[in-house]
Amino acid sequence: MTEAISSLSSTAISETHGDGKRRGFWSLACQRFRDDGVGMASLIIVAAFFVVVLLSMSGMAASGWNKEVAIHDAPPDLWGLLKPAAPTAMKSLAQRVEEETKNAAQAQSKEALPPLTVTDPLAETLQALNASEETSTAKKEKRASLPFGGDRWGRDVLSKTIKGTQTSVIVGLSAALLATFLGTLLGALAGYYGGRTDDALNWFYSVFSAIPYLLLILAVAAVLQQRGVTTVILILGLTGWAGVFRLIRAEYIKHRGRDYVQAAHAFGVPDRRILFFHILPNVSHVVLVNISILAVGFIKAEVILSFLGFGVKVDEVSWGSMLNDAQSELILGRWWELVAAGGAMALLVTAFSLLTDAMRDALDPKIQRTS
Amino acid sequence: MVHYCVAKLTGKEKGLQKRLYSGGLKRGVALWFIAASALSCFSTAALSQDASKTAPLKVLRMAFSTAETGFDPPRVSDLYSNTINEAIFERLLTYDYLARPARLAPMTAVALPEITDGGKTYTFRLRHGIFFTPDPAFGGKPRELTAADYVYSFKRVLDPKIRSPWAFLLEGRIIGLDALAEAAKKTGKFDYDTEIEGLKASDRYTLQVRLSEPDYNFNYVAAHTPFSAMAREVVEKYGEDTMAHPIGTGPYVLKQWTRGARIVLEKNPDYRGMIWNFAASEEGDAELISEMQGKRLPLIDRVEISIIEEEQSAWLAFDRKELDFSGVGTFREKVFDEKGELKPEWRAQGVKLMRAIDPEVTYTFFNFRDPIVGGFEKEKLALRRAIIMAYNRDEEIDVIRKGQAIPATMPIPVGVVGHDPRYQPLNTYNPALANQLLDAFGFKKGKDGFRTMPNGAPLLLKYATGTTALERQFNELWKKAMDSISVRIAFQPGKFADLIKASMACQLQMWGSAWTADYPDGDNFMQLLYGPNIGQNNHGCYESKAFDAFYEASLKLPDSPERNRLFLEMTRQMEVDGAWVLGVSRERNMLIRPWVIGYKKHPILSATWIYLDIDPAKKP
Numbered sequence: 006m007t008e009a010i011s012s013l014s015s016t017a018i019s020e021t022h023g024d025g026k027r028r029g030f031w032s033l034a035c036q037r038f039r040d041d042g043v044g045m046a047s048l049i050i051v052a053a054f055f056v057v058v059l060l061s062m063s064g065m066a067a068s069g070w071n072k073e074v075a076i077h078d079a080p081p082d083l084w085g086l087l088k089p090a091a092p093t094a095m096k097s098l099a100q101r102v103e104e105e106t107k108n109a110a111q112a113q114s115k116e117a118l119p120p121l122t123v124t125d126p127l128a129e130t131l132q133a134l135n136a137s138e139e140t141s142t143a144k145k146e147k148r149a150s151l152p153f154g155g156d157r158w159g160r161d162v163l164s165k166t167i168k169g170t171q172t173s174v175i176v177g178l179s180a181a182l183l184a185t186f187l188g189t190l191l192g193a194l195a196g197y198y199g200g201r202t203d204d205a206l207n208w209f210y211s212v213f214s215a216i217p218y219l220l221l222i223l224a225v226a227a228v229l230q231q232r233g234v235t236t237v238i239l240i241l242g243l244t245g246w247a248g249v250f251r252l253i254r255a256e257y258i259k260h261r262g263r264d265y266v267q268a269a270h271a272f273g274v275p276d277r278r279i280l281f282f283h284i285l286p287n288v289s290h291v292v293l294v295n296i297s298i299l300a301v302g303f304i305k306a307e308v309i310l311s312f313l314g315f316g317v318k319v320d321e322v323s324w325g326s327m328l329n330d331a332q333s334e335l336i337l338g339r340w341w342e343l344v345a346a347g348g349a350m351a352l353l354v355t356a357f358s359l360l361t362d363a364m365r366d367a368l369d370p371k372i373q374r375t376s
Numbered sequence: 377m378v379h380y381c382v383a384k385l386t387g388k389e390k391g392l393q394k395r396l397y398s399g400g401l402k403r404g405v406a407l408w409f410i411a412a413s414a415l416s417c418f419s420t421a422a423l424s425q426d427a428s429k430t431a432p433l434k435v436l437r438m439a440f441s442t443a444e445t446g447f448d449p450p451r452v453s454d455l456y457s458n459t460i461n462e463a464i465f466e467r468l469l470t471y472d473y474l475a476r477p478a479r480l481a482p483m484t485a486v487a488l489p490e491i492t493d494g495g496k497t498y499t500f501r502l503r504h505g506i507f508f509t510p511d512p513a514f515g516g517k518p519r520e521l522t523a524a525d526y527v528y529s530f531k532r533v534l535d536p537k538i539r540s541p542w543a544f545l546l547e548g549r550i551i552g553l554d555a556l557a558e559a560a561k562k563t564g565k566f567d568y569d570t571e572i573e574g575l576k577a578s579d580r581y582t583l584q585v586r587l588s589e590p591d592y593n594f595n596y597v598a599a600h601t602p603f604s605a606m607a608r609e610v611v612e613k614y615g616e617d618t619m620a621h622p623i624g625t626g627p628y629v630l631k632q633w634t635r636g637a638r639i640v641l642e643k644n645p646d647y648r649g650m651i652w653n654f655a656a657s658e659e660g661d662a663e664l665i666s667e668m669q670g671k672r673l674p675l676i677d678r679v680e681i682s683i684i685e686e687e688q689s690a691w692l693a694f695d696r697k698e699l700d701f702s703g704v705g706t707f708r709e710k711v712f713d714e715k716g717e718l719k720p721e722w723r724a725q726g727v728k729l730m731r732a733i734d735p736e737v738t739y740t741f742f743n744f745r746d747p748i749v750g751g752f753e754k755e756k757l758a759l760r761r762a763i764i765m766a767y768n769r770d771e772e773i774d775v776i777r778k779g780q781a782i783p784a785t786m787p788i789p790v791g792v793v794g795h796d797p798r799y800q801p802l803n804t805y806n807p808a809l810a811n812q813l814l815d816a817f818g819f820k821k822g823k824d825g826f827r828t829m830p831n832g833a834p835l836l837l838k839y840a841t842g843t844t845a846l847e848r849q850f851n852e853l854w855k856k857a858m859d860s861i862s863v864r865i866a867f868q869p870g871k872f873a874d875l876i877k878a879s880m881a882c883q884l885q886m887w888g889s890a891w892t893a894d895y896p897d898g899d900n901f902m903q904l905l906y907g908p909n910i911g912q913n914n915h916g917c918y919e920s921k922a923f924d925a926f927y928e929a930s931l932k933l934p935d936s937p938e939r940n941r942l943f944l945e946m947t948r949q950m951e952v953d954g955a956w957v958l959g960v961s962r963e964r965n966m967l968i969r970p971w972v973i974g975y976k977k978h979p980i981l982s983a984t985w986i987y988l989d990i991d992p993a994k995k996p
Contacts, residue, residue, distance in 0.1 A: 077775055118798050119941045123922065123948040125802070126754055127761065127813075134812045157775050158852065315843065319851040319867060329845050336688065337709045 034290075037367040044363025050356035054170060061171040070164035070322060075148040078334070079155030081162070081341045154341035156330060165322050166345045172323040173350070176237050177304035183242030184303075185296045188249025193280050195250070196257025206250070214247045222306070226315040233318045237310060241303045249295050256288040290368035297361040301354050308350060324350045434677045434990040436972070438701045439684040439693065443636035446619025450533045450602045453541040455892075455982065458601050462983035463641060463679075465604030465624035468500050468526065468583070469595055471980050473987050474654040474661050477791055478896045478980050480595055484521060484605065484625070488595065495590030495934065500526075500598070502581040509646055511623045513613040521625050523577035525605040528568060530575055530585075531556065532611070533602065535566040542602040544903075544912050545894075549594070550574035551586050568608070592934040596895030599980075627674040627986050641679040649673065652974075652987065661976070668974040668989065675989040697996060700972050704965035708778050711967065726970030726994070731963065732977040733782060735893040737789045737901060738959030740767075740839075741916030746885045748835065752920075752953065755830055758817040760954030762810035763837075764803040766861045767957050768853065776849045781960035786947045787901045789961040791979060793935055794898020794943040801958070802951040807860040814861060826864045837865040840875050840887040850888065879915040888959070889915060896979060897935070898943045902927055905950055916955055923949045971995045 038044055060066040081087060125131075148155075153163040195206040213221070225240045260266060261284070269279050285292075310316040311325025327346035335343055444457040449465055452458060470483040482488060484506055489498040506521040508514065533540045534547070534557040548554060552572030560566035574586045587594060597603055607623060614621040622630050627647045632640035652668045654661075684690040687705050694702035704711050711729075713719050718729050742760050744750040749760060773781045785801045788794045818830035829835050839854055841847050851867045858865040870878070878884050891913075894900050903909055906927045907919035926946045933939040950956060968975050971994040978984050 118796070118944065119937075121941075121945055121948050123945055123952055125952045127757055127952075130758070130816055131809070131813065134809060134816060157849070158856075313843065315869075319848065319855045326848070329848065333706050333845060336691075336707060 034367045038363060041363045041366065043359055044367070047356040047359035047363065050352065051360055054174060054353050054356075057167055058171045058174045061167050067164040067167035067171075070160060070168040071320070072161075073147070073159040074161055075151050075155040075159040077155070077159050078157055078339055079148060079151050079159060081154035082150040082152060084152050153345050154339075156327075156342055157334070162327075162342050162345050165327060165342075166324075166349050168322045169324045169327055169346060170349060170353070172234060172317060172321060173304050173307055173325075174353070176234060176241070176307045176323070177300040179238045180241035180245065180303040180307075181296045181299035183238065184245035184299055185249050185292060187242070188246035188295070189253050189285075189292055191246070192250040192253025193257050193285070196254035197261050197276070197280055197284070199258070199261075203254075206254075210247050210250050213244070218244065219309075222310065223313075223315060226310070234321060237307055237316055240310070241306055245299060245303065245306075249292075249299070252291055252295065253288060256291055257284060260284045260287060290365075294361060294365045294368065297357060297364060301357045301361065304350070304354060304357075432992045434675060434992065435680060436676045436678070436985050436988065436990060437680045437682070437699050438985075439682050439690045439699050440639075441683075441685060441687065441690065443683045443685075444639065447622035447630060447633075448538075448618040449604045449606065450529075450540040450542055451538050451619065452602075459982040460630070460639060460641065460681075461604065461622065461624075462601045462626075462981065463628040463986060464622045464626045464630060465601070465606065466506075466521075466626045467599050467601065467604050468502075469599040471599065471978065472654060473978065473981070473984070474664070474976065475657045476979070477793070478978070480599055483599075489585075489598070491592075493586075495592050496587045498585040498587070498594055498598075500583040500585070502583065504581060506625050506648060507646060508607050508610075508625050509623050509629055509644055511607075511610055511621075513607070513609040513623070519607060519609075521605055522580050523583040524580075525607060526583050527575045527577050528608045529606045530603060531566070531568055532606070534560075536561050537566065540602065542600070544909070545597050545600070545603075549587050549589070549591060551588050590932055593895065593897055593899050596897060596900075600894055628679065628983075631678075637683055639681040639683075641681075643674055643677050647674070664974055664976060668987070671989060674986050676985050679985055694967065697969065700969045700990075701975075702967045704780075704967060706778065708780060708965070711965070722967070728968045728970065728972075728975070730966040730968060730975060730977050732966075732979070733790055734962050734964050735789055735791045735896060735979045736890055736961055737784045737787060738888065738890040738962070739784070739787070740886055740888045740957040740959065741879075741918070742955065743879075743882055743885050743917055744919060744955070745882045745917045748829070749837065749885055750917075755817045755819075757952070757954055758813050759819065761803050762813045762819075762861055763858070763863065764954055764957045765805060765810035765813070766807045766857045766863075768805055768857055769959065770805065772850075772853055773960060776846070776853065777960065777962065780963040780965065782963070784958045784960055786943070787905065787950065787956065787958070788898040788943060788947075789893075789901070792893055792896050792898055792901065794901075794940055796940060796944060799944060799947060802948065803954065807857075810861050814863075819863075821862055825862060827862050835863060837863060838885045839865055839867050840878070840884045841867045841869055842872060842875075843869050880911055882910065882917040884915070887915070890959070893980065898940075899930065902930070902943065902946055905946070905955060918950070918953070918955045920949060920953055920955075923953075 057066065061068075147159060151161050151163065153161070153166065156162060156165065191206050191210075195203040216224075221244050222240055225244060226236070229236050229239065266279060266283060269283050274283070307316060307323060308325035308328060311323045312329045316325050317323045324346040327342055331339070331343035331346065440456045440459075442454065442456055444460060445452050445454055446457055447461055447464065449458075449461045452461070466484050468483060468485045469480050469488065472479045472481045475481075480488060484502055486501045486503055489500045491498055500523075502521065502523055504520075508519045508521060510516075510518070530546065530550070531553065532538060533545075534543055534553055536557065537560075546553060547557075550572075551574035553574050556567060556570060556572060574588075576584045576586075578584050585594065605625065610621065610623045611618055620633065625647075627644055628641040629644045630639070631642040632638065650673050652671045652673055654665070656662055656665055682693075682699075684693065690699065691702060691705070691707055693699045711719060711722060718727065722729075742749045742763075744752075749763075750756065769783055773779060773783065782790065785797075786795055786799055790797075814827060819827040819835065820830075822828050827835050837858065839851070841851055854865060854867075875884065875887060879887055879889075891901060891904055904913050905916070905918050905920075905923060906914060907921075907924045910917045910919065923946055926942050926949065930939050930942040930946070933942070964977065966975075966977055971991045973989040973991055975984065975988055
């Protein structure tokens with residue numbers, strides 16, 4: 006019985022191809038996608054980003070992004086292609102005053118400080134510690150330049166970008182999954198049942214979308230009070246479901262009157278089976294396209310959140326925090342951190358958007374095709 | 377002055393509260409555009425006015441990085457409002473424009489007061505013939521400034537209704553005043569008519585102040601802007617609206633005020649005037665003197681102040697010659713060459729550079745009432761001092777401050793009475809020793825590699841912070857420091873205004889703050905650590921009997937080697953207790969357009985345009 010129903014449901018949107026053979030919806034979609042050159046190119050780029058993310062998660066790349074391997078603000082050399090200028094040391098008034106005070110102190114040291122009466126309860130301990138072990142402050146060798154340059158603490162911008170890719174992609178995808186899950190679930194319930202359920206959920210959705218998006222995000226961020234990747238995912242996921250909800254609800258309203266749903270009803274199939282096993286596969290292309298649209302949006306939103314200071318923690322890195330770091334450096338001519346993070350983001354977002362377009366084209370059976 | 381956000385490079389004081397409320401970056405930029413377009417309109421208007429006069433109007437254009445709050449001197453505590461009040465109202469005393477270190481000079485008083493009775497009685501004699509700016513409140517008659525106006529204005533600081541943030545400077549000091557304030561708290565109305573022993577106008581021009589304890593710092597109070605003379609008629613006429621009706625005796629009047637966007641001051645036509653006459657105290661003063669000596673002040677006809685919150689916008693406005701002054705802030709590398717001198721392109725424009733180290737100290741406090749970092753047990757001393765030793769202040773100066781700061785060695789900064797360059801700080805940067813110290817007191821490392829308290833309880837530091845890029849840099853530095861001694865640290869974001877409130881209520885565990893001198897005396901800094909000041913400025917809620925005893929003893933002494941020794945004792949005591957992570961004093965670099973004549977940064981005064989001139993011939 007179940008098989009019969011599900012085959013019924015998939016035939017609902019299969020079509021007859023030119024050679025007269027009946028082919029499934031998904032196989033047709035794949036065929037259309039493969040023919041799309043731009044779509045394939047963007048798929049490769051997105052896949053490459055995913056490989057980077059996997060490498061970075063497994064610790065094989067950029068695990069030492071937090072290490073200070075180079076001098077402060079090390080310039081980029083692109084593996085020897087660029088010839089960075091030697092960094093210049095500036096002597097500030099502050100340094101001069103410090104020297105002067107030291108000299109003054111030395112000159113005055115003949116008349117020693119008046120003896121102080123305060124006793125230090127830790128004096129003995131400290132003295133013993135000092136005597137027992139030489140406190141070494143040996144300085145490590147630091148590189149003068151890096152392939153993509155270094156940030157203000159001398160960390161490798163390339164490693165930071167890779168680690169930032171991991172954060173951004175994980176945040177974008179997880180939040181998109183969460184938001185799509187919520188939107189689909191609520192949209193399905195509202196669209197299928199209609200009536201009071203629909204009214205209540207519609208009201209809830211209207212309230213959510215009436216609040217300006219950024220304010221809503223900042224409000225949730227302020228309530229959660231805890232920064233970090235998980236928080237950002239929650240914020241974006243919990244605030245981003247409204248669009249999916251609207252679409253899925255409309256789809257379910259459309260489908261609930263269709264013959265195959267009516268038939269399932271007549272067979273006495275329980276509602277949750279109809280909801281998620283019969284109708285859902287038929288709206289899955291909408292869901293899939295929405296996940297990728299949301300992922301792009303959320304990658305950008307995470308950048309904005311981190312840029313505004315509500316994003317990742319101090320010991321995490323994302324493109325947003327990198328751009329935030331870079332904003333004050335740019336006017337001083339230190340462009341590399343901005344270019345690295347901005348470039349990576351632009352590439353992924355563009356590729357992802359094109360991929361989404363290609364997917365929508367491939368998955369939409371009703372689209373007008375000229376061939 | 378008052379606490380301000382330690383992370384800001386150029387912004388100051390409590391005005392920042394307003395900045396955070398007022399909604400940030402975009403609005404600041406938008407305001408600037410409005411201000412800039414308004415500015416161009418006004419300058420054309422000014423030009424057309426000039427046609428009838430012989431000399432062109434001398435207009436000074438400057439920017440504040442944070443919005444003002446209002447112009448009622450005892451009610452405001454932000455630097456920006458204070459600056460405006462400084463030009464509109466007058467104190468009994470002021471500071472000499474050129475003398476360094478800052479030296480007091482008479483303002484409305486004929487001379488510095490006679491101090492008798494072993495530092496308990498101050499007698500000020502006022503100049504005759506100083507008049508308030510005409511106002512409807514005076515009923516069309518000229519209104520002369522008298523000693524009674526100061527009696528009224530001083531009393532008003534303790535009026536519970538106006539909730540002055542400066543009350544602490546008078547509380548418990550003037551005989552009979554506290555009783556009056558207590559009574560006002562009960563009845564709800566401050567009785568200004570009751571004469572008290574401590575504040576008397578013994579004749580029309582003589583003010584006598586009697587203190588309950590000897591206090592050699594009272595002259596600084598008399599020179600502080602919140603203690604300016606206000607006319608009772610004006611205050612009573614405008615009631616709650618005094619913030620918008622500043623009527624004083626000073627050289628400037630408020631001409632136009634668009635809240636949070638633009639302030640325009642004009643020369644007070646009724647001002648008595650004064651002659652520029654100051655003696656050189658430093659190299660380079662001779663040039664100022666040759667340009668300015670003998671001129672009749674004030675010379676600038678109009679001061680136009682725009683509020684530009686974004687540092688970058690203000691910088692670009694200066695670059696386009698729309699502002700006559702600018703700080704250098706983070707744009708250091710655009711301005712200075714390797715030797716730290718002005719770059720040739722700036723020199724070619726005739727831009728002058730003025731540099732000074734601010735009389736201020738930045739610090740991070742520990743809350744002594746906190747269950748984790750607070751307390752005076754030996755292990756707690758060790759924990760705090762290990763944290764202090766792990767913080768890399770040199771890196772803060774190099775990387776975050778871009779070299780524009782010097783390390784603070786005492787709570788009293790360079791250039792303030794009581795600072796001693798010979799003092800060697802106890803808790804210097806030494807993470808290795810910090811680790812050993814923690815090991816010695818049983819802060820063992822757990823499975824996750826982070827330390828726990830000696831009794832096995834979790835050890836987590838909570839550092840209060842904001843959300844700006846600069847604050848993130850500080851957080852990164854702190855995170856690095858605490859990682860180096862395996863101590864866990866979390867950052868709790870909050871708004872500046874909320875954090876101030878929470879820290880006054882001893883609710884923050886750790887927070888970075890800063891203090892700028894109200895007056896150039898060590899007392900103004902040591903009071904930040906004095907036990908009874910908890911709830912006001914002692915944000916770490918540090919309460920050490922030993923420290924308080926030294927502090928109380930220092931109050932009874934005039935500036936002397938003995939008092940300086942007590943300052944050193946206090947410094948050592950706070951270091952032994954690990955009360956603060958001492959920070960820096962910042963270097964302030966000012967760029968000045970060539971048509972501005974006579975500028976020198978003053979450590980205390982901020983409305984120094986009173987002493988300036990403009991050469992219109994040099995203007996483009």
